[in-house]
Amino acid sequence: MKILLTGGAGYIGSHTTLSLIDGGHSVTVIDNLITGAKKLIPSGAEHHECDIADKKLIERILKKNQFDIVMHFAGLTRVDESVKYPEKYHLNNFEKSKSFFNCCFENNIKKIIFSSTAGVYGNSNSEYIKETENLKPINPYAESKRNIENFLIESSNSKKINYTILRYFNVAGADKDKKSGLISKSSSNLIKVVCEAAVKKRDKIIINGNDYKTKDGTAIRDFIHVSDIADIHTVAANSLFKNSISDIYNCGYGQGYSVKEVISEMENIINNKLKVEIGPRRKKDIAVSIANCERFKNKFNWKPKFNNLNYILKTALEWEKIN
Numbered sequence: 001m002k003i004l005l006t007g008g009a010g011y012i013g014s015h016t017t018l019s020l021i022d023g024g025h026s027v028t029v030i031d032n033l034i035t036g037a038k039k040l041i042p043s044g045a046e047h048h049e050c051d052i053a054d055k056k057l058i059e060r061i062l063k064k065n066q067f068d069i070v071m072h073f074a075g076l077t078r079v080d081e082s083v084k085y086p087e088k089y090h091l092n093n094f095e096k097s098k099s100f101f102n103c104c105f106e107n108n109i110k111k112i113i114f115s116s117t118a119g120v121y122g123n124s125n126s127e128y129i130k131e132t133e134n135l136k137p138i139n140p141y142a143e144s145k146r147n148i149e150n151f152l153i154e155s156s157n158s159k160k161i162n163y164t165i166l167r168y169f170n171v172a173g174a175d176k177d178k179k180s181g182l183i184s185k186s187s188s189n190l191i192k193v194v195c196e197a198a199v200k201k202r203d204k205i206i207i208n209g210n211d212y213k214t215k216d217g218t219a220i221r222d223f224i225h226v227s228d229i230a231d232i233h234t235v236a237a238n239s240l241f242k243n244s245i246s247d248i249y250n251c252g253y254g255q256g257y258s259v260k261e262v263i264s265e266m267e268n269i270i271n272n273k274l275k276v277e278i279g280p281r282r283k284k285d286i287a288v289s290i291a292n293c294e295r296f297k298n299k300f301n302w303k304p305k306f307n308n309l310n311y312i313l314k315t316a317l318e319w320e321k322i323n
């Protein structure tokens with residue numbers, strides 16, 4: 001397949017590019033490097049340093065190539081930042097994505113894979129969230145994703161395009177050969193923070209709230225290894241390439257770990273205690289978020305390869321040591 005992939009200089013986009021290239025596919029990356037890093041783009045991919053809203057350049061790229069599928073990862077990803085600057089998220093994640101997709105549709109692109117988030121469910125009452133759950137995003141980041149999901153659903157009717165919407169839960173870990181990983185100077189990603197503390201790049205970990213109604217009071221998340229997420233994209237692309245079907249899938253392992261459990265697992269790995277402080281809850285944060293991920297598994301007979309918190313933490317730690 002010939003794939004146009006936005007956000008390929010970012011964490012998940014670069015891992016997916018690696019997986020696609022390994023699978024023999026051709027990948028063209030669009031990334032303006034606003035949060036991404038050029039060094040993460042795998043050498044086998046072509047890169048255009050360009051904004052997704054740069055219609056002229058995107059059109060030129062689309063006309064020059066006959067892409068089979070567009071994968072759209074580019075976006076801003078911080079919930080806390082989105083609460084502070086909602087307009088920034090509306091513009092970058094919603095308006096610009098819409099403009100990008102319209103440009104794709106005008107240039108004969110019919111198949112889209114979109115990076116959405118479990119955040120679209122908001123505070124769900126279900127223990128294991130299904131794709132059919134009502135969407136109640138509670139922060140501007142998740143709202144921007146829900147809005148693009150709706151835009152794709154409308155476009156599939158009005159423009160006869162097909163989409164695969166992938167709602168990721170918490171993506172973590174790094175490529176086993178250290179070819180890619182998470183690079184971010186001020187990440188709020190728990191596993192990144194824990195790794196930084198483990199290699200002494202920061203002196204303590206602040207737990208954002210220990211008064212949630214969970215087993216130990218800290219928030220619970222479903223962590224999925226980034227290489228499994230990359231594999232999910234390859235599987236989804238192979239299917240979308242052959243079939244004109246649209247669908248939405250959760251991407252997680254269906255298993256939740258609390259913030260304290262993650263810290264404790266890292267302490268086991270490094271055989272040392274980490275300094276921990278209890279801080280206030282983050283605004284508009286969710287208490288528990290665990291996927292029911294049966295739909296993707298059943299549809300594609302897919303099995304995760306890296307469903308193991310210890311492995312997730314170890315690969316993230318190895319990456320942190322060299323970055």
Ligand SMILES: NC(=O)c1ccc[n+]([C@@H]2O[C@H](COP(=O)([O-])OP(=O)(O)OC[C@H]3O[C@@H](n4cnc5c(N)ncnc54)[C@H](O)[C@@H]3O)[C@@H](O)[C@H]2O)c1
Nearest residue numbers: 007009010011012032033034035036051052074075115171
């Ligand atoms: N990391 C997670 O746990 C997680 C969970 C759910 C959903 N997602 C979604 O997955 C996607 C990828 O996330 P990530 O963690 O790899 O983030 P990231 O910040 O590492 O990567 C995003 C990339 O998009 C690029 N980008 C942003 N805006 C752009 C624009 N206007 N034009 C061109 N390039 C632009 C950035 O430079 C960056 O390289 C995002 O859409 C995010 O919302 C991530």
